[in-house]
Amino acid sequence: MSTLRLAVEIGGAGHHPGAWRHDDAHPGRLVDAGYHVELARTAERATLDFVAIPDTFAPPPAALPPSARGRLDAVAVAARVAPVTSGIGLVPTATTTHTEPFHLSKAIATLDYVSHGRAGWEADVSRTEAEARHFGRKHAAPAEDLYAEAGDAIEVVTRLWDSWEDDAVIRDVATGRYVDRDRLHPIDFTGAFFSVRGPSITPRPPQGRPLVVVRVDDDPAWVPAARYADVVRTSAPDLETARSFRARIRAAVEAAGRDPDAVAVLVDIATQLGRSADDAQRTWNELDRLGGRPWRPESSRFAGTPSGLADLVEEWFHEGAADGFVVRPALLPAGLTALADGLVPVLRERDLFRHAYPGRTLRDTFGLARPASRYAA
Numbered sequence: 001m002s003t004l005r006l007a008v009e010i011g012g013a014g015h016h017p018g019a020w021r022h023d024d025a026h027p028g029r030l031v032d033a034g035y036h037v038e039l040a041r042t043a044e045r046a047t048l049d050f051v052a053i054p055d056t057f058a059p060p061p062a063a064l065p066p067s068a069r070g071r072l073d074a075v076a077v078a079a080r081v082a083p084v085t086s087g088i089g090l091v092p093t094a095t096t097t098h099t100e101p102f103h104l105s106k107a108i109a110t111l112d113y114v115s116h117g118r119a120g121w122e123a124d125v126s127r128t129e130a131e132a133r134h135f136g137r138k139h140a141a142p143a144e145d146l147y148a149e150a151g152d153a154i155e156v157v158t159r160l161w162d163s164w165e166d167d168a169v170i171r172d173v174a175t176g177r178y179v180d181r182d183r184l185h186p187i188d189f190t191g192a193f194f195s196v197r198g199p200s201i202t203p204r205p206p207q208g209r210p211l212v213v214v215r216v217d218d219d220p221a222w223v224p225a226a227r228y229a230d231v232v233r234t235s236a237p238d239l240e241t242a243r244s245f246r247a248r249i250r251a252a253v254e255a256a257g258r259d260p261d262a263v264a265v266l267v268d269i270a271t272q273l274g275r276s277a278d279d280a281q282r283t284w285n286e287l288d289r290l291g292g293r294p295w296r297p298e299s300s301r302f303a304g305t306p307s308g309l310a311d312l313v314e315e316w317f318h319e320g321a322a323d324g325f326v327v328r329p330a331l332l333p334a335g336l337t338a339l340a341d342g343l344v345p346v347l348r349e350r351d352l353f354r355h356a357y358p359g360r361t362l363r364d365t366f367g368l369a370r371p372a373s374r375y376a377a
Contacts, residue, residue: 003367004317004352005231005264005324006344007091010039011054012071014335015270015328016284017061018291024334031070033080039336040081043088046340047354049365050089050120052213052233052326053077057095057131075107082115089362091120091213096153097146098126098135104153105160105200112205117361120211120231121157123224125150147220152191154212154228159187161209162373163199185375207363208370216249217298226252230368231264233326235299242267242321262368264323267316268299272330273338277304287330299328306342313343314352 012030013020020027029035036053043051055074074092082090090111094104104121112119125146126132132140141149168183187198214229216222225232232249236242250260272287274280280303288294302309316322327343329335347353358364 003354004313004347005049005266005366006313006347006353007050007052007089007266007324007326008043008048008336008339009052009054009268009326009328010036010043010332010336011328012332014331015297016272016287016291016330017295018287018289019331021290022287022331024331026333031072033077035333036072036077037081037084039333040085040088040090042333042336042340044085046344047357048088048340048344049324050091050118050362051081052122053090053092055093055095056124057098057126057134058128059130075111078119079111079114082111082118085115085118087118087357087360089118089120089211089365090115091122091211093122093124095124095126096150097141098131098137099153101153101156101194102160102196102200105157106202108157108210109161109200109202109205112207112210117206117363119205119207120213120362122213122215122233123150123154123228124215143218143220147224149193150214150221151224151227152189152193154214154224155191156187156189156194156196158209158212158228159189159374160196160198160200161205162375163187164202164204165373165376166204166208169203183376187375204373207361208373211362211366211368216245222249222252225249226256226258229253229263230366231266233266233268235268236321237300239316239319239321242316243319246321246323264366266324266326267322268326268328269312270297270299270301270328270330271309271335271339272303273306273309273335273342274303275305277308280304284330297328303330306338307346309343310346310350310352313347314350317352 013025053074078090078092108121129140165183184199189196211230213231214225215233216225246265253260272280272284284303
């Protein structure tokens, strides 16, 4: 992929654990739909590829106050944001561990409809016993089993999206036939974790298959990422680590029989932007103080000016270390505003980033063709 990809994660008051205590944060609005709408609109103004909406079944830390402890369902948030945006992709996280793939397929297909083709899905797993106790059906499993189950779940979800041919809905008023049943197909999937007959009860999504995002931070995630991901997210502490990872995942995608140029590798980067590098570092230090300890994210970290971040983005992109980045602002909404009004204009001046969306769907944004249903004659 030759186009720079740039997305943003809009979780809570920001990526830094101390963000909710900062004067610029709005902890009382974290469960307010308007808060998420404003963030998405800011990201759309910057023509970012998508907003990643994180989610987990893990209990929030008890140290957080009630105003910052609540968490909304990411798919529902994306569905609320969809009608009041028009170009930005919407990629909620939904775990495969305690969720039936039939429900996931229906939810993401619905999101694709209400967004007119801008839906994606970040498939994640639930690792802890605390998450398992929320459901009471099974215990926490080893990572290998969780990602094997995730792979099967993605396979089932994508088959269900394909189970209606594009022209299955005929709406023949004269005969009273709404659906051509010959164009609905059982998927007949049987695996180690699921046995699903299908077909779906939701018509094929506008994109055919909404984009699938898989994070790869450990070995078991490589298999579902190589087989199914349109976007791979990862963390890398430096350029060489990122470049090595990108080469390995592209090789794995090719070994799985897929085109590596059709898969974008995005590196997460936690950011704090300021008028100067000292200004940005002071804010980061203040967040550390509010959080009670120095915090170093698992992803890359940048505290500095928009032009300094643009230098990093340009270098990593041109050196083949990443197809783009998922920015995780340390503090929201200020960090997203700095991204939209600071970083993006610099990237545009350098002819590195777009001024408008190339089409209507998230697949258009990523330059991906709409796939045909595997069940169509």
